[in-house]
Amino acid sequence: MSGLKIRRVVTGTSPDGKAMIASDTVLESDGIAMMPGAGFVSIWGADGPQTLPTSGEKPDYTTWFPPAAGYRVEQITIPPSSTPPTPDLDMAEAAAEMNRKLPGLLEHMDPKHPGMHRTDTIDVVYVMSGRCVVELEGGETTDLGPGDILIQNGTRHAWRVPYDEPCTVLSISVGAARNG
Template sequence: MVRRVVTAVSGTGRSVISNDGELRQVPYRHTPGFAHSLVWTTGAPPVPRADGPGEPPASFVPGPGETIAMTVTFPPDSVFGDPAFDPVAAAAENVKHNPGLADLFEPDAPGMHTTPTVDYVVVLDGTVVLELDDGATTTLHPGDLVIQNATRHAWRVPSDRPATIFVVLMGHAR
């Protein structure tokens, strides 16, 4: 689990911790090992607030000036090659848990998608491979950072253990 600490300004103008606790993780039944935790969202323009992220957004693709922060744990690629893996059920579950974002995944290129966002990505745990157009890849390790500029990409985990990233998606004018 990931612990989230949120600061705010009290009624007397003092800095305070308004929320300190573990984030709820949404596990995926049809893709074992895949999960995400919604860390925070902001509207446009972003304004400070002290409450939690609230209900999941109607779309996990933020509009211009909006942000979404979340952790994502990717299972090893071997999960997708397992004969018990049901890609139709997994896709439906992805649509349920990631509305808007799941719609951007390409049916003919598993995992590939293009988001109309600028994303700041930090690898927290494990090894993950960022794949871009034409099969170009780079291998990322804990502490590595990626600035993903509205490009077509996929995340792969070729090892035998999951990998977790923290990502802030920022919507931009389309």
């Protein structure tokens, strides 16, 4: 859901060692043509271990999913499964847009099983609004609603919204090393 706005307030430590508000920013969700009705907000993250104190300046990172020892905080709105596709979608252009706005996300998706993917992350997913279904690769499903939390441990899964309204989740992804 493009256009959704959230406020991000970040604390930090001033050069003289005092706690401070380092930034107070409004972030807007970004939509993509390949997934009409979806919205993505990259809130915070880093590609490696962090040290304190910090000035509160946003760490640099360039991919949607973190590497091992990195992390990401994201708000994601998943549209209802009944949302019609973008008419006359140019798939090459849509893929380029997705790679630009959500770098690395598309390469994790299974083209033979839409939405199914696996990442080398441990994800803590909090359902903020709406309802969704997490589907595992063997077909097992679990319904999630507001206030529910899913701990997703690097398994193949897909998000489905077989309901009339979108589902918005807060996801905290911690990069992990995969042993096999």
